[in-house]
Amino acid sequence: MAAQSFDLIVIGAGPGGYVAAIRAAQLGLKTAVVEREHLGGICLNWGCIPTKALLRSAEVFHLMERAKDFGLSADKIGYDLNAVVKRSRGVAKQLTSGVGHLLKKNKVTVVMGEATIPTKGKVSVKTDKGTEELTAKNIILATGARARELPGLEADGDLVWTYKHALQPPRMPKKLLVIGSGAIGIEFASFYHTLGADTTVVEVMDRILPVEDAEISAFAKKSFTKQGMTIKEKAMVKQLDRGKGKVTAHIEVNGKVEKHDFDTVISAVGIVGNVENLGLEALGVKIDRTHVVTDEFCRTGVEGLYAIGDIAGAPWLAHKASHEGVMVAELIAGKHAHPVKPESIAGCTYCQPQVASVGYSEAKAKELGYEVKVGRFPFIGNGKAIALGEPEGLIKTVFDAKTGELLGAHMIGAEVTELIQGYVVGRQLETTEEDLMNTVFPHPTLSEMMHESVLDAYGRVIHM
Structure with a gap:
């Protein structure tokens, strides 16, 4: 069978790969994506999404246990773990089928199977029907990562x-x-x-x-x-x-x-990159501690071969992978592409209380030689937080004392994973403390604490 030829082949259909494929198709590139297991990758099937569904069940359960605090009564509170897991799997399934629909809508060719790159510009896919040969001038590696196993601590699925x-x-x-x-x-x-x-x-x-x-x-x-x-x-x-x-x-x-x-x-x-059995070493791809070495544009140094997302190193976050995917697709299509800066990517942890941050920590900013101004505001000083029954938390902002640049923002407390984006946008727009102080935040909201934390860094805090 003659090899199918494409402008771009993406290996891996996680949040890096499938997004890269869709953006490339939008830009008029004939695109194929190869996936060995599930569309949506780990994030949609076994990571970000199903864990959030589980954590939401736990959060509701926790609130039910606190019903009395809110003047409510709830008796015989319990849970059915199987039903909690079933809901989580349902959420994952719904989103995975959504990815399939999006790829189809954008006319991306999906090949299910295991890929290797025998030579530059060629991808060989072992499918359940045999081997398919694909060719393309550009290939994006988006094979992700898996859990690191330490000797003696290997998982057995039981204990x-x-x-x-x-x-x-x-x-x-x-x-x-x-x-x-x-x-x-x-x-x-x-x-x-x-x-x-x-x-x-x-x-x-x-x-x-x-x-x-x-x-x-x-x-x-x-x-x-x-x-x-x-x-x-x-x-x-x-x-x-x-x-x-x-x-x-x-x-x-x-x-x-x-x-x-x-x-x-x-x-x-921790995690290790999925770099094995692709034929990378033979192609001359540099690999450092299970991750593919790339430049700021995700280029591997092998012509026409790019690596995005977890396989290309930290931060290991789905949204970083997606943005890199878009950037590389635009680069291949001849558009003006903007590199993704690691320090402008927010990290979110959905525990109770939630944790979110962007940019440099106070220690890191000082280590980099900045003179800093630091502001803090506690949830206990915020009307909305008290009304929600969530008075425990803190927002911390770090500024460059010389220029007023927002160097970093760090939060812990209810809903901070949603709040952090305000600071992310601010950093992207190169905001200063003055812009943030002159912004009118709606009342009563948790976001007002973001304002107060900035004011505190400059000795102007009101509600503390």
Whole structure:
């Protein structure tokens, strides 16, 4: 069979790949996307989306337990874990079929199978019907990443879980150990703890949520501890002894090894890029610690070959992948493309309380040589937060003292994952403290705290 030829072939149909394919098709490029498992990738099927559905169930359950605080009564509150999971899977399925529809609507050719790149400009796809040969001048690698497995801590689906098992749990954990306190670890810890699991989180770094501003990490730790979670920082799980229905974890804290029993362990210790079996080494692609090395335009250094999203390194976020996909499609189509700056990408964690940030932490800004002005505003000083029954939280802003540039914003509390976008837009428009101070924020809203935090950085805070 003759090889099908395209202007662009995208390998991987996650939020990087499918978005790149759609944008390329919109720009008139004949485009194909190759996917080995599910349209929508990990994000839609096993990541961002189904976890948010689970966390929403936990949030509603938590509110039901607090009914009395709101002058309401709710008796015999409970949950059906299978039904909670079923809803989450339904949400994922609905969105996945939506991706298929979008690709079809934009006339993108979808090839389901496993891709390799035998030579430059050629993609060979192993499908269930045999092998299909595709050719294109441009190829985008968007193969994503998978959970990192540490020796001795490998998942078995019964006692030790990865995120996939945690999304379709065989049972409700009673005593849970979560290894790793990045977004994935903390979200699962938050979900299971809210539903009643006695939860311990172990983090090897000196604080949980290590990519966040130190003040936010400290606030989160205090909040989780108050909820009854056990948090162990500067700690390492050395080994897991698996028995019948229980795991004994050897946890090293301050040079001493403690032994604790759990019935379930969730490993969330980072990710590794899906770089194997594609033929990248033979093509001369540079790979550094399982990630493809690229320039700011996602070019790999091999002509016509680009890499976007998780396979191209941190930050490992769906929205970064999508934006890179659009940028590369526009670059290939000869448009003026804007590189994606890592520090202008917001990170969101949907635990309880939520965490969100953009730009530099206070420590990072100082390390880069900035003289900073820092503002803070607590949720307790905000009318809407108190009316919502969510008085715990903090908004922190970091400015360049010399120019008034907004260097970073960091938040913890109710709905901050929605609020952060205000600061993201501000940074994109190169706003200064003056612009933000002169902006009229609607009342009563949580967003007013964003205003007050800016005012506080310049000694002009009103409600504190």
